[in-house]
Amino acid sequence: MNRFAALLDRLAYEPRRNAKIRLMADYFRETEDPERGYALAAITGALTFRHAKPNVIRTLIEERTDPYLFDLSRDFVGDTAETIALMWPAERGSNYVPALGEIILGLQETSKLDLPGQIARWLDALDETGRWALLKLITGALRIGASARLAKTAVASLGENIQPDDVELVWHGLEPPYETLFAWVEGRGPRPETENPAPFRPPMLATAIEDTANWREALDPADFTAEWKWDGIRVQAASGRDPEGTLSARLYSRTGEDVSGAFPDLLGAIDFEGAIDGELLILKEGRVQSFNVLQQRLNRKAITPKLMADYPAHIRAYDLLVEGEEDLRGLPFAERRIRLENFIRRLGNPRIDLSPQVKFADWNELTAARADPATGGAGVDADAVEGLMLKRKDAPYVPGRPKGLWFKWKRDPFNVDAVLMYAQRGSGKRSSFYSDYTFGVWRSGDEGEELVPVGKAYFGFTDEELAELDRFVRKNTINRFGPVREVTHEPDTGLVLEVAFEGLNRSTRHRSGVAMRFPRISRIRWDKPPKEADRIEHLEALLREAG
């Protein structure tokens, strides 16, 4: 357990993606089965414990510490589990350190009555970091800055020529402690047979068309089909028969997370054998709702009948990966599309429909459709169109982001001219640069014109621009708060940033009342004085347009 805890501790502080992968790979290499498999389960969030609840732990610490000292400590530390981990009185002679696997099995199997005593014995035996990791495991707050995807990437890196997507393919049939998985990546065993009747298939992703030089000349319109790119969440609806012949359905996010539990209303519609790649949308009275509306459903924890009635979930199908038991991914897109159209028609379920294709003869026609999706075929759903997808007719379904097969062509993002207000040091390679920028727009305040922060951006600029921005921040600092610097932002002195973003949400958490999606610095307006930056009314108008 202490080694696993040390790994978590290190991951929690390490900002670099590649370094995290190496830390995990190093741990997996040096740790034996089944311990490392349980660690993988803990990191990927594959574990739940019924009886282990935060209040059990609170009772334990109250029995062992002076309440006044606990309160002073809690105030200083700022986190209850961490305070308990640090304050837990050392028990001399209790030096048997439990393995992670033992703890996990114990948490799953110990009765509610015996659990507090068991947890106390573990805490006695662990060191501070070990106790912290155990308490985070129990309270389900194991936010360690390493996603499931990163952990699988680390597992893949143990083998030769095994890609993260290969691990993803077998993942859903596996259970902790994943001994067959490790045996396979290390070349000691066969590829695990996936027993999951409805496994996740890693999705095929598109590259931005703008990244292809001279694409209008380089690409032949006759080789491609086009369809709308919907502003929802990309999902995979899969279903298959288990050995007993029972149909089992799953809904996965694009990263392979099983999100079935959040969409019981959709799960009932997945009553076919096969796998559909599509977009999850809220469809009400025949109209696709905006992403804001979908967000409201996603924000709710409890899935009530009222929630499902108010925000009915829907799948708009892009592709058919499996039909019956036949894997279609090797077929050209044009063939899969015909199979998909027939499949959806036979299904006849109002919750699942087909994403329509956009007819075009040349790039100009397509440009026109993109500029005005309403008349380009998207009709009343035009507001939910995020752009276009171009797919080569002869492209097989290749997991990952293969070059030259699928392209996304987004609608022009929103733009705002904002004033730089605060800058913060970045993380990782950029930790010595002021690379995270908080910007604001003008509004009328009680004491005249004032800037209100509307967002934060930390990408969109080149390395040279970063160096220039960093220099600007250092030269124009008017206040320091640890890693944050406040920079001059007066009507005539300061820096205007042109910020591009994908959409706006109303937000009560932000002082300005709006929250931007994917903001990024699109241009640095060295030429523009701050007083000419945009006003909050500009964003409010965009918000109204977006519905």
Added chain:
Amino acid sequence: MITHGHSDHARAGHGAVMATPETLRIMALRYGEDFARSVQPVEYGEIVKLKGGVQASFHPAGHVLGSAQILLEWKGFRAVISGDYKRERDPTCAPFTVIPCDLFITEATFGLPVFRHPPARDEIAKLVDSAELFPERAHLVGAYSLGKAQRLMALLREAGWQRPIYMHGAMVRISEFYKAEGVPLGDIRPVVLDERKKLGGEIVICPPSALQELWSRKFPDPVSAMASGWMRVRARARQNGAELPLVISDHADWDDLGRTILDTGAQEIWVTHGAEEALVHWCETQGLKAKPLHLLGYGDEEAEELAKPPEPSEAAPI
């Protein structure tokens, strides 16, 4: 009477200064030879008779080279001023000795029960493991210049680290002084500015503030480590930008504060320099008379070197 050379305990400009010979040499090094009008070196254990029948003596505090507790004795009543101290072994200075007394004036830098320092060698092992796992990255360790930096060097040597240890220009003089005083630090070298790019896989010790300066950017993909007792608390470690926090302290932790108070046998405790309330409360639960001593002082040297910012979210409210 000065317990040790840290800037929150020792400043220039006094009329007459009494301290251990090492502390006086450190003060001369930091403030110039004329830092006081007159100085009187006192060896550990030597008894100095003061006016009015008071006897003073200096005893090892285990904090940094030359650090001392000061015992004042008058008509059989004994008061000990601890200065800063620690109980954990430190190869760069004389170990703490318990001085029985009636009144013990203790520091309380880490006077909260969340501060329990792990063995320093385990923390050093983390640093060495990381340098071995990421041999292409420079490992920069923020540590305060007097005491902590040299202790890290000595601990690295004990852990079998045989490569040269690099140091920031600001700590060259004091580290060379430690060497001249007979503390074995091995091959220590100042960082040559133009050669920073070549220091992948090396361990470089620097003042904490240097981790955030332009100076640190030229190292290959640096890992920001920081060695301090404050690293025990995650929020503090993050606030200081540590990517590899090392809980290594030159102050007693909570358990050792309590143990030391009991070891001295003192019936009255005055608490200063840190979280006074918690330790005063603890003393009272032990049946000891205790009070906080709110000194007008110079602040904490280590805290001065570590940034103490508010939460960034407060600074940038959006």
